[in-house]
Amino acid sequence: MGTYEEQGVARQGFDVADAAPLLLDAQGLVTGWTWDAQRVLAYPASETVGRDVAELFGDEDAGRVPELLERCRRQGGWAGLLTARHKDGSLIRLMVRITSALDTHGSSRWLVLLSELEDATGWDMSRAVLEQMVARSPVGIAIVDTELRFVWSNAALTQFGGGPPTRRLGLRLADIQPGIDAENIEAQMRRVLSTGEPIVGYEHIGHVRSAPLRETAHMMSFTRLDDGQGHPMGVYYTVEDITDRHRARQRLALLDVAGQHIGRTLDITRTAQELAEVAVPGLADLVTVDLLESVLRGGEPAAGPLGDADPVPLRRAGQRSVTERVPEAVVDIGEVVVYPAGSPPIRCLRTAESWREEKLDPLGEAWSEHAHGGQAAIFLELGLHSVMIVPICARGVTLGLTTFFRRHRQEPFEQADLNLAEDLVSRAAVCVDNARRYTRERDAALVLQRSLLPHRLPEQTALEVSACYRPADELTGLGGDWYDIIPLSGARVALVVGEVPGHGIDAAAAMGRLRTAVRTLAALDLPPEEVLAHLDDLVAQLAREEGGEPADAEAAMARSVGSGCVYVLYDPVDGQCTMAAAGHPAPAVVLPDGTATFVDLPQGPPLGAGGPPFESVELALVSGSTLVLHTDGLLARGDEWAVDADRDRLREALEQPATTIDLHCRTVIDALVPDRPHDDVALLMARTRLLGTEQVADWDLPSDPAAVADARKTATRQLSEWGLEELAFTTELVVSELVTNAIRYAAGPIRLRLIRERALICEVFDGGATAPHLRHPRTTDEGGRGLLLVSQFTQRWGTRFVPEGKIIWAEQSLTDPPP
Structure with a gap:
């Protein structure tokens, strides 16, 4: 079996008390026999003393005895397993230890200790097998x-x-x-x-x-x-x-962490930073992520690797180091990264293939052309000694590249490290591409939203207005709910809130059509119930033209069938408010003392559904009252709630004090709507104002042509009181023409009214039902030029009908110089 260093026997592996000793001389002849030796092998001393000890062992081991004794002379002893021959001819396995025994004359003798192994299991296998097990x-x-x-x-x-x-x-x-x-x-x-x-x-x-x-x-x-x-x-x-196994586990663990932490948001730069954070320190000491500028904008890069002639505008999107504040990086996040032509990063972008360098030239310049401490940085200064560059590719498109550096850890990157880096980057690339696509879709949706909803509330003095919109579709930010504020003639304002069934782009497109139609109808100065009636006819007509059964949910959404709308008119001259609703929650009113009530408004059918005519209600609002218009998503909670419970929750939120109407609007939204509502929510709040008596002047005029001159003089005196003498000429012209037409063509009483608001408004009321028309007279015509002059000298003019007749009005700007 070899020496005890080689064969596996401990120095203290024998107990002398149990071992059977015998003595050999220098040549290997038995010189001393014991009862224990006789017990083990059954030979008496007379048959063993003087014999060669090799004769006591089996044929295979007998030939090894001279070699073993020679080893004993060189090394001082030996221990191992040998096969001995019992007197009855059987073979037994013994643990044998040979050690030197010196006598007084200095001659060499050998003490042999034999230990029986008959109680141990498995010793019937050959010594060769045991030797191979240990040695090999x-x-x-x-x-x-x-x-x-x-x-x-x-x-x-x-x-x-x-x-x-x-x-x-x-x-x-x-x-x-x-x-x-x-x-x-x-x-x-x-x-x-x-x-x-x-x-x-x-x-x-x-x-x-x-x-x-x-x-x-x-x-x-x-x-x-x-x-x-x-x-x-x-x-x-x-x-x-188990280094390979350990590293494989580390790689799997790192990939598992990457799956959990990369791509948790649809933000491109956040995803790039997550990639860098996952790879440090598990794989590298410094990681930088550079993306094409078009990718950061959500653009569509060219498919495949970049062409040789293409410029490569990159921007640092993420970086992480084991050292705080990333001192190794020469470019900060958000800055443009410029790599020289032909440098490894550019080659990787061009070829879309990874690159690894086990040992960087310490005196080689860093690839970035940015200065480091006023001079071009070299890898020795940055402490970087090994690098991997992996292009960020997804769906056949190159989006950027990720660079891995080693600094503190001295072992260079291996091929297995590159394989791991490619797995990490490939996972992150899909997330970056998803974020890019989301950014593109989000930007497109925001453009659509800005075109469909008011980009900013129009300037007017009748109401102090605030609005909040929270869509259910988080991806696009769009839904079917909308609001609008429409300035009308006579300093009046129309407030509109509506909703289209469904969410997303289809609902937003249908909403855009309705909003455009409402603004067109509002320009006609129709009362609320007539606006809704025309809107209902329009939706029904579109449904008939597009075909499909009304019960089809998608078709109904596309045709706006089932949409709701509430239309409110407010006149700041007298505080009168008129409203009508089509399948929409009634507005609430918060009085100046903070008490909230709900308008008892008759509910008309949803648009396009058919049913009884729409009805309107009129109420007077004191100055400082707040009109609250909202869609039903404001109270939706995903379960069935009684109407009274809904209103109680809204009333509690509305009665919470707030310093400004903007803060009041946000407080109501935050109190009633979760961050991710399951239905779109639109809320419009408008605090009323009244025009003072010093801003309005009106006069009753007789139906006498001589009254025209008096009307001009009266209007001129009023302008002098208001300090608007520069508008006197145009105002005299407008008053003269409008009063003359009323006297000539209308019947009944005539009333002239001037309103000083954001513009100077001149109104003439008469009892006629026929609206005047602007025409272009020929040079030979003696008349017909009055309204043409009014249209040219004023900002705008028009006619609106009231129950008692009609009002012809014209507006002049108070800021722009008169023509």
């Missing part, structure tokens, strides 16, 4: 005594550091491998010695002398060795290199 095993094996000093180790243990077996004898682990975590390993040995319970699968992570730049992982198992009386003799342990 790739697993390191060692035995330490109770003081944790090496008494034996096999040759395979040398690969784990510490030198050959002969150098280990009598030393402890810390003596032969100073860099290893000997304290924890010996703690495991002491635990096994004290408890007798083996430890299997203990993993040790660290660096060994055989691979000082490479982190290694070893699996160790410890078993206590006991003597025949059960007393501990030492510890038998094995060591197996």
Whole structure:
């Protein structure tokens, strides 16, 4: 079996009390026999003394005896397994130990100790098999005594550091491998010695002398060795290199972390930063992520790798270092990154292939053309020594590149590291591309939203207005709810809130059509119930033209069938408010004292559904009252709620005090609507104002042509009181023309009214039902030029009908110079 250093027998593996001794002379002849030897082999002393000891062993081992004695002379002893021949002819396995025994004359003698192994199991296998198991095993094996000093180790243990077996004898682990975590390993040995319970699968992570730049992982198992009386003799342990397995687990764990942390949002720069954060420090010491500027804008890059003639505008989207504040980076997040032509990053972008350099030239200049400390940075200054560059590609499109550097860790990047980096980047690339697509769709949706909803509320003085919109579709930010504020003639304002069934782009497109139609109808100065009636006819007509059954939900949404709308007219001159609703919640009114009430408004049918005519109600509002218009999403909670409970919740929110109407509007939304509502929500709040008596002047005029001159003089005096003398000429012209037409063509009373608001408004009321028409007279015509002059000298003019007749009005700007 070889020497005890080589064969696996502990120096204290024999108990002399149990061993059968015999003596040999220098030539291997038996010179002394004992009763124990006779008990083991059954030979009496008369048959053994004087014989060659080789004759006591089997044929295979008999030839090895001279070699073993020669080893004893060189090494002072030997121990191992031999097959002896019993007197009855059978073969038995013995543990044999040979050691030198010197007499007083100095002649060499050998003491041989024989231990029976007949009680041990498994010793019937051949010695050759056992030798192969120990000598050829790739697993390191060692035995330490109770003081944790090496008494034996096999040759395979040398690969784990510490030198050959002969150098280990009598030393402890810390003596032969100073860099290893000997304290924890010996703690495991002491635990096994004290408890007798083996430890299997203990993993040790660290660096060994055989691979000082490479982190290694070893699996160790410890078993206590006991003597025949059960007393501990030492510890038998094995060591197996599991570095590849350990690194594979690390890579899988890193990929698992990447799957959990990369792409948690649809923000491009956040996704790029998540990629850098996941890779540090698990894979690299510094990671930078550079994306094409078109990608950051949500644009569509060219498919495949970039062409040689294409410029490469990159921007730093993310970076992370094991060092705080990333001192190695010469470009901050958000800055433009410029790489010289032909540099590795540019080549990777052009070819869409990864690149790895195990050892960078320390004096080579960093690729970025940015200055570092006033000079071009070199890798030695940045402390970077190994690099990998992986292009960010998704769906056949190159989006940018990710660069991995090693700085503190001395081991260079290996091919396995590059494979891991490519897996990480490929996962992140899909997330970046999804974020890019989301950004593009989001930007398109926001453009659509800005075109469909008021970009900013129009300027007017009748109401102090605030609006909030919260869509259910988080991706596009669009829905079917809308609001609008429409300035009308006579300083009046129309407030509109409506909703279209469904969410997203289809609902938004249908909403846009309705909003456009409402603004067109509002320009006709129709009362609320007539506006809704015309809107209902329009929706029904569109449904008939587009075909499909009204019960089809998608078709109904596209045709706006089932939409709701509330239309409110407010006149700041007298505080009168008129409103009508089509399948929509009634508005609420918050009085100046903070009390909230709900308007008792008759509910008309949804638009396009057919039903009874729409009805309107009129109420007077004191100055400082707040009109509250909202869609039903404001109260929707995903379950069935009674109407009274809905209104109670809204009333409580409306009665909460707020310093400004904007704050009041946001407070109501935050109190009633979650961050991600399941239905679109639109809320419009308008605090009323009244025009003062000093802003309105009116006069009753007789139906006499002579009254025209008096009307001009009266209007001129009023303008002087208002300090608007520069508008006197145009106002006289307008008053003269409008009053003359009323006297000539209308019947009944005539009334002239001037309103000084954001514009100077001139109104003439008469009892006629015929609206005047603007025409272009020929040069030979004697008349017909009055309204043409009015249209040219004023900002706008028009006619609106009231129950008693009609009002012809014209507006002049108070800020723009008169024509």
